[in-house]
Amino acid sequence: MGKTITAFQCNQCGTEAARWVGQCPGCGAWNTLEELVKRSLDKKADRYANYAGVLSLVQSLAAVKIGGEVRLSSGLSELDRVLGGGLVAGSVVLIGGNPGIGKSTLLLQALAAMGAAQQGRVLYVTGEESLEQISLRAQRLDLKAAQVRLLADTLVERALAVAQQERPQVMVVDSIQTLYSEQLQSAPGTVTQVRESAAQLLRYAKQSGVAVILVGHVTKEGALAGPRVLEHMVDTVLYFEGDGGERLRVLRAVKNRFGAVNELGVFAMTERGLREVSNPSAIFLSRGKEAVPGSAVTVIREGSRPLLVEVQALVDDSHLTNPRRVTVGLEPNRLAMLLAILHRHGAVMPGAQDVFVNVVGGVRVNETGADLAILAAIVSSLRDRPLDQDLVLFGEVGLTGEIRPVPSGEERLAAAVKHGFKKAILPEANRPRRSLKELNIIPVNRLTEVLAALKG
8 A cells, every 4th residue: 555654735736845844835825835644656566546445457447347336224214315315335425514503413313213223333423522412412302322332532543443343334423623633733623634534534434335424514604614625525415504593404415426416305403303304395385374475486396306485575665775686595696687687578677676585494496497486476576466376486587588498397387286286387398298187387488478477
């Protein structure tokens, strides 16, 4: 494998130096050199060691033998959905989220479920909490966690030595920012320590076939803290989204080498921990009995299932020189573009009014299929005229005022029928091949047709 050597690398330009100096010899920046662990190549042969610890030669793609993909159920169906069907042996999963969102609670519940199902040994390595704190949490959640093995340590080499003795099938590290390597002199949580600790855990997972789950901190902007390379090293990146004051939590996959990205898992925070929500559309559509202006329902596609969500809009007179355009759960630039399209091709413009748009339930909509519902909610609030309670809309609005189709149109309609909707406004290209007796289909090609249908 070769020997381990220590070097220093500039975090600005990437220049390496044999020892630390105050000024980078490459770009001239000050105090930018960070400690870096490098492993030299095997000098005895022109071979390289991969993450599995095997010295391998170059092979053709056809000669590679493919083994069966072994998956372990986490005991939580919503978590398995986001992972693509369960944990893959030898994979490394990184999960991040705001403090107090429920990351540790979710993983403790999953480990307790796996231990109770006798799927093998599970190990929980904590660097932030004591063993007593974790035990108290398990008692509060009424978990059968007798099979969960606990270790409180922050030295990555010692944690890996214990893992090699315990031989678990699943190992959780909470959190990666608290670990440090004795090979480096920098403090825990620095870019160098996080990168080296993650590299050692990744190497251990590939060599032993243990599924490793890393908990990561997030910055004020909501991105994972630490080096960006951390997200490239792991196999799966999950984000836990939601407001600490709200009951719903959303687990989203943004990277997954073993499943679909943008898959969604929905949980509800209760006194007994996180409870799975198998039908999130029913919660997102918990509206009042009376129709009110500014409310529209759309069907979005998240991963492998359609979700019905309510979009609310409020258009009110502004006392500011520049009226406000505020979005929650939507891209602000998307709202500005839709308002320009509404003015140019629909002759409707809330120019002197503030416009507020919100997606109910804390869901974040990233696709363009909600364009029609956003415009319908804005027009409804501006005219102070409620939409029909049994109306659902979906479709993308182009800059020229055309209504463009969206993927999985028939599946979206099936979800709308399942929840009792009777009318649907959708793009002409998404018209179903067979007629639906339960649903009155209104296909449209232009924005003017949508506005006319809303008036009628």
